[in-house]
Amino acid sequence: MNEFTDKNAALARAGGRLRFFVRAAIIGAAYAALTMALAPLSYGPVQLRVSEALTVLPYFTPAAIPGLFVGCLVSNLLSPYGIVDVVCGSLATLLAACGTFLLRKRRALAPLPPVLCNAVIIGAMLYFAYGVNASLPANMLWVGAGELIVCYGAGYPLLRVLESRKSLFQ
Amino acid sequence: MIRDITIGQYYPGDTPVHRVDPRLKIVITLVFIVMLFVTRDFLGYAVAVAALGGVTAASRVPPAFILRGLKAIFLILLFTFLLNMFMTTGTPLVKLGFLTVTREGLYGAVFMGLRLVLLIVGSSLLTLTTKPIKLTDGIESLLKPLRAFGVPAHELAMMMTIALRFIPTLLEETDKIMKAQMARGADFETGSILRRAKNLVPILVPLFISAFRIAQDLAMAMEARCYRGGEGRTKLHALKMGRVDAVAMAFTALFVALLILERVYAGAIRAALISLFLV
Amino acid sequence: MSITVKDLVYIYGEGTPYETLALDRVSLEIADGEFVGLIGHTGSGKSTLVQHLNGLLKPKSGRVFVGDAELWAKGAKPVEIRKKIGFLFQYPEYQLFEESVYKDIAFGPANLGLSKEETDERVRESMAVVGLDFDAFAQRSPFDLSGGQKRKAVIAGVIAMRPEVLILDEPTAGLDPRSQRDVLEMLERIKADRRVIVILISHNMDDIARMADRVIVLEKGRVALSGSPAEVFAHEEFLHSIGLGLPPVTELMRSLRLGGVDVEGSPLDVDEAEELLDRYLRESGARRGDRGKLI
Numbered sequence: 001m002n003e004f005t006d007k008n009a010a011l012a013r014a015g016g017r018l019r020f021f022v023r024a025a026i027i028g029a030a031y032a033a034l035t036m037a038l039a040p041l042s043y044g045p046v047q048l049r050v051s052e053a054l055t056v057l058p059y060f061t062p063a064a065i066p067g068l069f070v071g072c073l074v075s076n077l078l079s080p081y082g083i084v085d086v087v088c089g090s091l092a093t094l095l096a097a098c099g100t101f102l103l104r105k106r107r108a109l110a111p112l113p114p115v116l117c118n119a120v121i122i123g124a125m126l127y128f129a130y131g132v133n134a135s136l137p138a139n140m141l142w143v144g145a146g147e148l149i150v151c152y153g154a155g156y157p158l159l160r161v162l163e164s165r166k167s168l169f170q
Numbered sequence: 171m172i173r174d175i176t177i178g179q180y181y182p183g184d185t186p187v188h189r190v191d192p193r194l195k196i197v198i199t200l201v202f203i204v205m206l207f208v209t210r211d212f213l214g215y216a217v218a219v220a221a222l223g224g225v226t227a228a229s230r231v232p233p234a235f236i237l238r239g240l241k242a243i244f245l246i247l248l249f250t251f252l253l254n255m256f257m258t259t260g261t262p263l264v265k266l267g268f269l270t271v272t273r274e275g276l277y278g279a280v281f282m283g284l285r286l287v288l289l290i291v292g293s294s295l296l297t298l299t300t301k302p303i304k305l306t307d308g309i310e311s312l313l314k315p316l317r318a319f320g321v322p323a324h325e326l327a328m329m330m331t332i333a334l335r336f337i338p339t340l341l342e343e344t345d346k347i348m349k350a351q352m353a354r355g356a357d358f359e360t361g362s363i364l365r366r367a368k369n370l371v372p373i374l375v376p377l378f379i380s381a382f383r384i385a386q387d388l389a390m391a392m393e394a395r396c397y398r399g400g401e402g403r404t405k406l407h408a409l410k411m412g413r414v415d416a417v418a419m420a421f422t423a424l425f426v427a428l429l430i431l432e433r434v435y436a437g438a439i440r441a442a443l444i445s446l447f448l449v
Numbered sequence: 450m451s452i453t454v455k456d457l458v459y460i461y462g463e464g465t466p467y468e469t470l471a472l473d474r475v476s477l478e479i480a481d482g483e484f485v486g487l488i489g490h491t492g493s494g495k496s497t498l499v500q501h502l503n504g505l506l507k508p509k510s511g512r513v514f515v516g517d518a519e520l521w522a523k524g525a526k527p528v529e530i531r532k533k534i535g536f537l538f539q540y541p542e543y544q545l546f547e548e549s550v551y552k553d554i555a556f557g558p559a560n561l562g563l564s565k566e567e568t569d570e571r572v573r574e575s576m577a578v579v580g581l582d583f584d585a586f587a588q589r590s591p592f593d594l595s596g597g598q599k600r601k602a603v604i605a606g607v608i609a610m611r612p613e614v615l616i617l618d619e620p621t622a623g624l625d626p627r628s629q630r631d632v633l634e635m636l637e638r639i640k641a642d643r644r645v646i647v648i649l650i651s652h653n654m655d656d657i658a659r660m661a662d663r664v665i666v667l668e669k670g671r672v673a674l675s676g677s678p679a680e681v682f683a684h685e686e687f688l689h690s691i692g693l694g695l696p697p698v699t700e701l702m703r704s705l706r707l708g709g710v711d712v713e714g715s716p717l718d719v720d721e722a723e724e725l726l727d728r729y730l731r732e733s734g735a736r737r738g739d740r741g742k743l744i
Contacts, residue, residue, distance in 0.1 A: 018397065019389045021325050025332035026340075026385040030377055032333060033340035037348065038358070053367055070329045074337070077302055078178040080239035082293040083199060129207075129289070130246055131282030133253040154367030161371050164548055168378055343543075349505050350544045353536035354606065355560030357528055372556065375546035379592075 024067035027057065031071030032078070051075075052147065053154035055093070055114040058101040060162065060169040065101055069094040084129045092121040110159060111151040119144030179235075179297040187229035188299045190418045191411050192308030198422050199296045205429050206288055212281070213439065214432045218288050221425050222295070231298050239294035240287060247286055254279035306330045307409055324400030332388070340381060347376045450516045450533075450613045452479040452502060452646065457511035459497055459670075471497045473670040474511070479663075484640050484647045486661030486678070488654070490692040493667040495650050496539075499616050502648075503527075503534040515614070532561055535612030539619050542599045545591040550581070550602050553591050557610040575605040578638070580631055597628025604632070614646045615639065621653070636660060654696040658682060658717040666693070683715045698722045 035051040051071075057064035072093040076086040092114075099113025123140030126132045132139055162168070190198075202218075209215060226236060240247070260274030297305070310327030317323055348358065351372045358369055432439065459472040472494050479485055489495045500506040501513055504520050504527030513520040515530050538544070547553035551572055558568040576583050579601040586594070591602055604620070620636070621629040633656060640647060640660060651657055657664060657678065664681040666674035668691045674681050682688070682695055685703050694700065699715050702722060706712060712729045716722040 017399075018392060019385070021329055022332065022389040022392070023382065023385045025329040026336060026381045026388070028329060028333040029336040029340050030381045032337050033344050034373075034377070036337070037341060037344040053370065066326075066329060070326070070333050074302075074330055074333045077297060077305060078337075080179060080242045080290075080294060080297075082239075082243075082290045083203060083296065084289065084293075086293075126246070130243075130286055131250045131254065132246065133250065133257055133278070133282070149363065153363040154370075157364055157367045158370060158374075161368065162374070165375065168375065168382075346538070347543060349500070350536075350538050350541060351556075352505065353503060353531060353534075353538075354544070354557040355528070355532050355610065356556075357560070372544075372546050376543045380543065 020063055021066070023061075023063040024065075025070060027061075027064055027067030028069070028071030028074060031068060032075035035071075035075045036078075052114065052150040053158050055096055055100065055151060056111055056155045056159040056162075058097045059104050059107075059110045059159055060166060062101055065094070065097040068097045084125060088121050088125040088129075092117045095121075107159065107163075108156075111155045114151050114155075115144055115147040118147045178302055179239075179294065180301050181229075181231045181235055181298045183230055183299070185229050185299075186414045186417070187225055187295075189412075189414045190299075191409055191415045192300050192304040193311050193409060194411070194415050194418055195296055195300055196305070196308050196312060198418060199292055201422060201426060202292045203289060205426060206285055206292075208433060209429055210433060211436060212284075213436070213443075214429050215281075215284055215288065217425070217428050217432065221421075222288065222291055225295055229295065229299050231295075235298060236291055236294055239290045243286065243290055247283060250286060251279045251283045254282050302334050303331065306334065307405075307407075311409055324403075328400075336384065339384070340377065343380050344373065344377055347373050450481050450646065451514075452477075452516075452614065453512075453514040454478075454498075454501070455512045455514075457498070457501060457513065458509045459494075459501065459506060460509050461497075463509070471670055472501075472508070475667075475670070475672055477665060477672060477675065479646055479648070482643045482646060484660055484662045485649070486657035486664045487648055487650045487667065488652070488657060488664065488693060489667035489673075493691075494670040495667055496618060497670075498667065499536070499618065499648060499650065502614070502616065503531045503536055505531075505536075532610065533612055534614045534616065535607040535610055537604060537607050537615075537617040537620055540623055541603045542596070544603055544606070545599060548590060549588050550576075550591050550594070551587040553602060554606045554609050557606055561610060571609040571611065572605075575609040578608055579605045579635055581605060597624050597631070600624060600628060600632065604635070612645065614648070616648045616650075618650045619652065620649070621651075621656075633660075652694075654682070654694055654699075658696040658699075666691075678717055679715070682717060685715060 031051055031054055034054065038051075055068065057068060069090055073086065073090040076089055081089075096114035096117040099117065100110050103109045103113065119140045123143045124136065126143070127134075127136045127139045134142075202221075205214075206218060209218065226233070255271055255275045255278075256269045258272050258275035258278050260272035262270045263273050263276065264271040300308075306327050309330070310323050313321055313323035313326065352358070356369060356372055358366065358373075454475060454477050457472050457475040458470075461467070461469045461471050475494070475498060487495050487499070497506065501508055501520075502515065504513075507521060515533065518530055519525060520527060520530055545553055547556060554572045554575060555568050558571045563571070572587070573583055576586070581598065581601050586598070586602070591599060594602060600620070607615070617636075621632050624632065636647065636649070637660065639645060649657065649661065661678055664674070664676065664678050665672060666681060666688070673691065674684060674687070682699050685695060685699070688695060695703065695715075696717055698719055698721070699717060702712060702714065702716060702725070710729075711733075712725060714721075714725040716725055
């Protein structure tokens with residue numbers, strides 16, 4: 001045992017960590033790329049982002065937690081959205097991703113965190129920052145309903161289909 | 171098809187606005203947004219509009235680009251406007267069927283609407299005059315102090331940089347994959363949400379296979395070049411403040427001062443203006 | 450079923466700083482059952498051109514007819530036309546996504562709306578055409594296959610749609626020699642069948658010379674030459690000037706000529722070359738009476 005083996009051990013440990021973050025970054029890039037590729041549906045007031053279906057990814061790999069966060073952040077920065085939207089949207093995505101990861105033993109509940117997080121955070125953003133005058137609960141319900149449709153209508157089937165291919169994420 | 175889209179909002183230029191340190195630009199934008207919520211009347215907004223107009227002129231970005239941002243939130247803007255106009259109680263002005271437009275409603279609609287517009291335009295100016303990579307550097311720098319609280323500023327910036335670098339690559343991959351599956355009769359445009367979700371699989375699986383292969387190669391390449399995380403790592407283009415930044419700070423301070431004064435002395439100013447116009 | 454293209458124009462990145470004229474009023478006609486070889490230097494517009502034939506790209510101007518249907522006419526549905534055209538991209542292995550080879554090959558027929566029985570028939574049939582043993586491969590994961598096997602699986606997936614037109618973009622690229630032979634033999638069988646139009650994009654002039662009824666040469670987005678392989682490969686200098694090669698045997702004859710040997714003809718295969726060289730040797734041998742010196 002000498003300084004070289006110690007350094008190597010340290011590098012090996014750092015390697016695992018590096019791989020994790022690089023993976024997360026690429027997942028983020030894929031998320032952003034898909035959002036842009038299927039653009040007409042993604043950037044609109046009715047947030048029927050096809051990429052919202054991707055919020056189920058943390059079910060398969062924890063790298064998707066920072067991955068989706070970065071993906072959302074970056075694709076928002078590249079789009080004509082306000083800073084408030086960038087911050088709120090990304091934070092909502094991060095919290096939701098954590099939630100989905102924590103619920104990875106309960107398949108039916110996995111698409112739920114994005115629905116709740118977006119409903120609360122984006123709903124509040126619309127009400128307080130964007131001045132959408134319907135009541136706060138109304139805003140939250142509106143966003144929540146949209147998210148519910150996409151997350152369970154698209155995300156859940158996606159989850160089911162990808163499950164048989166779990167090895168993809170190893 | 172996809173190659174036709176220019177990635178991101180950045181409008182190239184070498185104006186003073188472009189040259190301001192990105193950290194400062196981010197902070198100024200945040201200050202601007204906060205002030206938008208501090209101001210309570212149109213006079214304050216007039217100052218904000220003037221400020222934005224000045225910065226836009228200095229940045230030499232064509233107005234068409236600035237207005238692009240508004241297209242994205244058009245429907246929200248419409249919603250806000252209509253909701254405020256019809257749903258606010260107060261002195262009625264016009265009656266349209268069973269909907270009433272009140273004076274307060276109209277005032278609120280224009281006020282909120284304008285605020286939203288200013289919010290978006292202010293943010294747009296940030297992304298229009300700052301390259302995404304510089305924004306990343308700025309965010310990393312601003313978040314550095316938070317490392318004590320566990321915020322992984324360096325890792326976040328690294329992930330953003332990598333993501334930005336690989337978005338065009340993955341876009342091309344997606345395009346390739348979509349075309350190949352379309353050639354086999356896959357249809358991504360029509361169908362119910364469920365149908366379209368299932369149709370994502372022929373794109374997602376190949377895309378992620380590609381993505382993870384890229385991630386593996388990249389991680390190996392970084393390791394091979396002795397990347398060890400952020401400790402002691404230096405930058406090729408370090409952020410440095412300069413004269414432009416001092417000027418920007420001065421203008422921002424002036425802006426904030428004006429708006430605070432306006433808010434505090436609102437009543438007096440209004441009275442003065444009214445007397446001015448009546449004489 | 451024929452293909453007609455009239456004055457096709459396509460511009461990449463219109464309105465951006467990267468605007469390029471990819472296709473400059475290309476016109477051509479391909480008859481029923483023809484085997485066409487499409488050659489051209491990188492960037493000449495080959496891939497762009499063929500992507501117009503199944504509606505993946507929309508022309509800036511010009512008309513495309515597949516059979517009687519005009520793509521992009523009012524009310525036309527590109528999706529429907531795509532179902533008649535089988536397209537094999539370069540290094541197409543990335544298309545594979547299903548859990549089993551069977552399911553992946555079945556993807557195309559499923560999109561055509563075929564019944565389970567019909568789909569099954571198509572899968573078995575196309576696996577036989579490409580030479581993938583059904584019992585051995587049908588249930589395996591496509592990701593477990595070797596390079597050559599993956600290529601065959603993808604080709605099977607395309608053929609399973611029973612297209613009337615088969616467009617292949619460098620189908621042997623990156624394959625080991627054995628798999629390359631397999632793919633080329635498969636193409637020969639398809640050609641012998643005479644039921645489909647085949648458009649082969651390749652840099653291998655030997656394959657093109659051997660199999661194509663007609664060769665089309667693209668250069669800078671325009672049709673530079675069009676004719677039988679013998680006709681086209683006779684334009685040796687021109688082809689070289691635009692960065693293309695000739696079939697190896699034709700190159701050999703050209704090199705001999707450049708080296709001072711007064712031999713004529715642009716043979717496309719070894720037999721032809723042998724004949725020409727033989728004739729030359731006999732004639733010059735008779736003049737010089739001294740065959741030995743030339744060899």
